[in-house]
Amino acid sequence: xxxxxxxxxxxxxxxxxxxxxxxxxxxxxxxxxxxxxxxxxxxxxxxxxxxxxxxxxxxxxxxxxxxxxxxxxxxxxxxxxxxxxxxxxxxxxxxxxxxxxxxxxxxxxxxxxxxxxxxxxxxxxxxxxxxxxxxxxxxxxxxxxxxxxxxxxxxxxxxxxxxxxxxxxxxxxxxxxxxxxxxxxxxxxxxxxxxxxxxxxxxxxxxxxxxxxxxxxxxxxxxxxxxxxxxxxxxxxxxxxxxxxxxxxxxxxxxxxxxxxxxxxxxxxxxxxxxxxxxx
Amino acid sequence: xxxxxxxxxxxxxxxxxxxxxxxxxxxxxxxxxxxxxxxxxxxxxxxxxxxxxxxxxxxxxxxxxxxxxxxxxxxxxxxxxxxxxxxxxxxxxxxxxxxxxxxxxxxxxxxxxxxxxxxxxxxxxxxxxxxxxxxxxxxxxxxxxxxxxxxxxxxxxxxxxxxxxxxxxxxxxxxxxxxxxxxxxxxxxxxxxxxxxxxxxxxxxxxxxxxxxxxxxxxxxxxxxxxxxxxxxxxxxxxxxxxxxxxxxxxxxxxxxxxxxxxxxxxxxxxxxxxxxxxxxxxxxxxxxxxxxxxxxxxxxxxxxxxxxxxxxxxxxxxxxxxxxxxxxxxxxxxxxxxxxxxxxxxxxxxxxxxxxxxxxxxxx
Amino acid sequence: xxxxxxxxxxxxxxxxxxxxxxxxxxxxxxxxxxxxxxxxxxxxxxxxxxxxxxxxxxxxxxxxxxxxxxxxxxxxxxxxxxxxxxxxxxxxxxxxxxxxxxxxxxxxxxxxxxxxxxxxxxxxxxxxxxxxxxxxxxxxxxxxxxxxxxxxxxxxxxxxxxxxxxxxxxxxxxxxxxxxxxxxxxxxxxxxxxxxxxxxxxxxxxxxxxxxxxxxxxxxxxxxxxxxxxxxxxxxxxxxxxxxxxxxxxxxxxxxxxxx
Numbered sequence: 001x002x003x004x005x006x007x008x009x010x011x012x013x014x015x016x017x018x019x020x021x022x023x024x025x026x027x028x029x030x031x032x033x034x035x036x037x038x039x040x041x042x043x044x045x046x047x048x049x050x051x052x053x054x055x056x057x058x059x060x061x062x063x064x065x066x067x068x069x070x071x072x073x074x075x076x077x078x079x080x081x082x083x084x085x086x087x088x089x090x091x092x093x094x095x096x097x098x099x100x101x102x103x104x105x106x107x108x109x110x111x112x113x114x115x116x117x118x119x120x121x122x123x124x125x126x127x128x129x130x131x132x133x134x135x136x137x138x139x140x141x142x143x144x145x146x147x148x149x150x151x152x153x154x155x156x157x158x159x160x161x162x163x164x165x166x167x168x169x170x171x172x173x174x175x176x177x178x179x180x181x182x183x184x185x186x187x188x189x190x191x192x193x194x195x196x197x198x199x200x201x202x203x204x205x206x207x208x209x210x211x212x213x214x215x216x217x218x219x220x221x222x223x224x225x226x227x228x229x230x231x232x233x234x235x236x237x238x239x240x241x242x243x244x245x246x247x248x249x250x251x252x253x254x255x256x257x258x259x260x261x262x263x264x265x266x267x268x269x270x271x272x273x274x275x276x277x278x279x280x
Numbered sequence: 281x282x283x284x285x286x287x288x289x290x291x292x293x294x295x296x297x298x299x300x301x302x303x304x305x306x307x308x309x310x311x312x313x314x315x316x317x318x319x320x321x322x323x324x325x326x327x328x329x330x331x332x333x334x335x336x337x338x339x340x341x342x343x344x345x346x347x348x349x350x351x352x353x354x355x356x357x358x359x360x361x362x363x364x365x366x367x368x369x370x371x372x373x374x375x376x377x378x379x380x381x382x383x384x385x386x387x388x389x390x391x392x393x394x395x396x397x398x399x400x401x402x403x404x405x406x407x408x409x410x411x412x413x414x415x416x417x418x419x420x421x422x423x424x425x426x427x428x429x430x431x432x433x434x435x436x437x438x439x440x441x442x443x444x445x446x447x448x449x450x451x452x453x454x455x456x457x458x459x460x461x462x463x464x465x466x467x468x469x470x471x472x473x474x475x476x477x478x479x480x481x482x483x484x485x486x487x488x489x490x491x492x493x494x495x496x497x498x499x500x501x502x503x504x505x506x507x508x509x510x511x512x513x514x515x516x517x518x519x520x521x522x523x524x525x526x527x528x529x530x531x532x533x534x535x536x537x538x539x540x541x542x543x544x545x546x547x548x549x550x551x552x553x554x555x556x557x558x559x560x561x562x563x564x565x566x567x568x569x570x571x572x573x574x575x576x577x578x579x580x581x582x583x584x585x586x587x588x589x590x591x592x593x594x595x596x597x598x599x600x601x602x603x604x605x606x607x608x609x610x611x612x613x614x615x616x617x618x619x620x621x622x623x624x625x626x627x628x629x630x631x632x633x634x635x636x637x638x639x640x641x642x643x644x645x
Numbered sequence: 646x647x648x649x650x651x652x653x654x655x656x657x658x659x660x661x662x663x664x665x666x667x668x669x670x671x672x673x674x675x676x677x678x679x680x681x682x683x684x685x686x687x688x689x690x691x692x693x694x695x696x697x698x699x700x701x702x703x704x705x706x707x708x709x710x711x712x713x714x715x716x717x718x719x720x721x722x723x724x725x726x727x728x729x730x731x732x733x734x735x736x737x738x739x740x741x742x743x744x745x746x747x748x749x750x751x752x753x754x755x756x757x758x759x760x761x762x763x764x765x766x767x768x769x770x771x772x773x774x775x776x777x778x779x780x781x782x783x784x785x786x787x788x789x790x791x792x793x794x795x796x797x798x799x800x801x802x803x804x805x806x807x808x809x810x811x812x813x814x815x816x817x818x819x820x821x822x823x824x825x826x827x828x829x830x831x832x833x834x835x836x837x838x839x840x841x842x843x844x845x846x847x848x849x850x851x852x853x854x855x856x857x858x859x860x861x862x863x864x865x866x867x868x869x870x871x872x873x874x875x876x877x878x879x880x881x882x883x884x885x886x887x888x889x890x891x892x893x894x895x896x897x898x899x900x901x902x903x904x905x
Contacts, residue, residue, distance in 0.1 A: 103894065
C-alpha cells in the first residue's frame with residue numbers, strides 16, 4: 001500500500017505541469033470561445049455567436065485547410081511508411097544510415113527548414129537553376145514557391161521524421177517469417193504488403209497520420225513564409241484574429257472548431273483503415 | 281493429374297523422382313552455404329536433411345522452397361525447371377521454424393489464405409479446409425487467433441496452412457525444435473500418421489539425429505554445404521561413410537589407428553585383421569556392440585582389452601559404462617540394467633571387447 | 646527473403662532520393678553560410694566566415710543566445726527530473742492504467758502548437774501574469790516532459806525489479822536504492838532523454854513566440870530575420886541551430902542506443 005502511494009506520488013509533478021500548463025489553459029480557452037469582446041475586453045457570456053461567425057466567415061478557409069492537411073498527412077504517412085519499410089525489410093546497411101539521418105534531423109530547425117525550402121524553391125532557387133542548367137526548363141517555374149505546393153513540400157519534409165517514429169516502431173514489431181509464409185502460399189509482393197504487413201502496423205499508420213494531420217492543420221508559419229499571398233490556412237486566421245485584432249474569442253472558436261473537425265476526421269480515418277485492412 | 285488424384289496416390293511409385301537438384305550451390309558473400317550439390321527426392325518419401333547448425337541444410341530447404349536464388353545449378357520439381365521461380369510460383373509449401381502464422385488472422389483465415397489467393401471456388405475451399413482441419417484436429421479452434429493457441433496447436437495450424445495447398449513437396453524447417461520433449465513425441469507420431477494418410481512427399485530439416493531416424497525413410501547427412509551420405513536410417517546407422525557421420529548419427533566409440541599390410545593397429549597396440557590399402561583409418565564401435573567380459577581371451581570376441589570403469593550412469597533400460605582402457609582410449613559400453621547386481625562398479629578392473637560384425641572400419645579422409 | 650533484383654534497385658533508388666530529400670535543405674543552409682553569395686543562390690561564391698562575423702557582431706544574437714541557453718538548460722533539467730519521476734512511478738502501475746496515463750500525458754505533443762500557445766497566452770494575460778522567460782519555461786516543459794517520460798518508461802518496462810528487491814533485502818532504504826541502484830543503471834537513458842528535451846525546447850518557435858513577451862530566443866531571432874529582410878547571416882544562425890539540435894539528438898541516439 002505504501003508503495004502504491006509512492007508510485008502515484010512521483011507522477012504528481014508531471015501531472016501538475018500537465019494540468020496547469022495544458023489542461024487548464026485549454027479549458028479556459030474553450031470557455032472564452034463562448035465569450036465576446038467589448039472595447040478590447042473579454043466579457044463572460046454563453047453564446048454561440050463566435051461559432052456562427054466562424055462558419056460564416058471561415059468555412060472556405062476551413063475546407064481548404066482540411067484539404068491541405070489531408071494531402072500533407074497522406075503524403076507524409078506514405079513516405080514515412082515506405083522509408084520505414086525500406087529500413088526494416090530492404091536494406092541492412094544503408095537503412096541504418098537512413099534511419100539515423102531521419103532521427104537526427106527530427107528535433108532540429110523548424111524555421112531553418114522552412115527557410116531552406118524558400119531558397120530551394122524560389123525562382124532564383126537551387127531547383128530552378130538546376131533544371132535550367134540541365135536544359136529541362138526554359139524559364140524558371142514560378143509556382144514552386146509562394147504556392148500551396150511549397151507548403152506541402154515544406155511540411156512533408158518537416159513531418160516525415162515525426163511520422164517515422166511510430167511507423168518504424170510498429171514495422172519493427174512485424175515478424176519476417178509470416179511474410180515468407182505468405183509468399184510461399186502464393187501471395188505476390190503487393191499482396192503480402194496489403195494482407196500481412198499493413199494490418200499489423202495499423203497503430204503506427206494511425207499515429208503517423210494523426211500527428212502529421214494535426215500539426216499541418218494547425219500550422220500557420222509555413223503558409224505564411226512559403227505559401228504566398230493567397231495560401232491562407234486556418235492557422236493564419238487564428239493567429240491574425242489573435243495578434244492583429246486581439247479577438248481571442250473568435251480565435252478560440254476557430255481553434256476548437258478545427259480541432260473538433262480534426263478529431264472527427266481522425267476517427268473516421270481510423271475506422272476506414274481498420275475496415276479496409278480487416279482480414280477476410 | 282488433378283490435385284485430388286495426386287492426394288489419393290499412394291507412395292508406391294518409388295522410382296519417380298519429384299525433386300531433382302543438380303550442381304546446386306549458394307554463396308553468401310565469402311561463405312559457401314551449399315556446394316555443388318546433387319540430390320534426388322522420390323515421390324512419397326519422407327526425407328530428412330540432417331546436419332549440425334551451419335551445415336547449409338536450411339539454406340538448401342530455402343533454395344527448394346524458392347526463398348533464395350541459387351548461385352549455380354538447377355532445381356526441378358515434378359520434371360519442371362523452377363530455378364528462376366519465386367516461392368509463390370512453386371508447388372512447394374513450407375512449415376516454417378517458429379511457424380510464421382499471420383498474427384492478425386484467425387486459424388481459419390490463416391488456413392484459407394493460400395486458397396483465397398489461388399481464387400479457389402468457395403465450395404472447394406470449404407471442403408479442403410474441413411478435411412485438413414479434421415486431419416490435424418483443429419476443428420474446434422478455427423476462430424481463435426494464433427496468440428491464443430499453445431505451441432503444439434500453432435504448429436498444427438502451420439501444417440494445415442501448408443497442407444491445404446496440396447503441395448507437391450511439403451517442406452518442414454526444424455518442425456519439432458520449438459516443442460517440449462513430450463509434445464515432440466506426439467507430433468512425431470502425428471507427422472508419420474499424416475504422411476501415411478495423405479501419401480505426399482515430405483522433406484524436413486533437422487539437427488537432431490533421433491528425430492531424423494524416427495521420422496524419415498531416407499536421410500541425407502550434410503556437412504559444410506555438401507551431402508556426405510544418404511540412405512535409409514538403418515544403412516546410415518550401420519554403415520557410416522565417414523568419421524563425421526559416425527559421430528553424428530547415434531553414439532559411437534571412435535578409435536584412431538592405421539592399416540598396415542592387412543592389419544589395423546590402434547594407438548596402444550590393439551590389433552585387428554582387415555584387408556585393404558595401407559592408410560589411416562578409424563574404427564567405429566557402437567556402445568551397444570561393446571561387451572564386458574572377465575576372460576582375457578574370449579573365443580567369440582575379436583579383441584579383449586583390459587581397463588578400469590571410470591563412470592557408470594543408470595539410464596533405465598540400460599547402464600552406460602565409461603571405461604578407460606589401459607592403452608589410454610576411453611570407451612563407452614551399454615550393458616543391460618537387469619544384470620545390475622553383478623555388473624561392474626566404478627573402479628572395477630574389467631575387460632571389454634567386440635565382435636568383428638560389431639565394428640566398422642572407416643577410412644580417414 | 647525477397648530476391649527480386651529489379652525491384653530491389655527501385656527500392657535503393659527510392660531510399661537515395663528520400664535521403665536527398667531529407668538532407669539537401671539542411672546541407673544547403675550550411676553550404677550557404679560559408680559562401681560569399683548573399684542571395685542564397687548558386688553559385689555559392691568564395692569561402693568566407695563573414696556571415697558568422699556579422700552574426701557575432703549583432704548584440705541581438707548574444708541576447709537571444711543567452712535566453713535560449715537559460716530556457717534550454719532549465720527545461721532540460723526540469724523535464725528530466727519531472728519526467729523521470731513520472732516514468733518511474735508509471736512503470737510500476739498496471740499495464741492498462743500505465744497506457745492510459747502515457748496517452749494523456751503525451752497529448753501536448755499532438756496538440757497543434759498554435760492552439761496551445763494561444764491558450765497559454767490567453768491564460769497568462771487574463772490572470773495578469775507578466776510574460777518572460779519564466780512563462781516560456783513551464784510552457785515548454787509541458788511538451789518536452791512527454792519525450793522524457795516515454796524514453797525512460799521504455800527503459801523501465803524492461804527493468805529487472807529483482808535487483809531492487811535484493812537491494813531491499815540487503816537493507817537499503819528506498820532513497821538509497823534510487824541513488825545507488827536505479828540511477829546508475831538508467832543514467833545513460835536520462836542523459837539521452839535530457840538531450841532530446843533540450844533539442845525540442847531549443848527548436849521551438851511558436852510556443853516561445855506567444856509566451857515570451859518582448860524578449861527573444863534564437864528561433865524568434867530567425868523569425869525576425871525572415872520577416873524583415875533577407876539577411877544572409879540567417880544561414881550562419883541556422884547552421885548554429887542545426888549543429889546544436891542535430892548534435893544533441895545524435896548524441897542522445899548514441900547514448901540511448903535508440904534505433905527507432
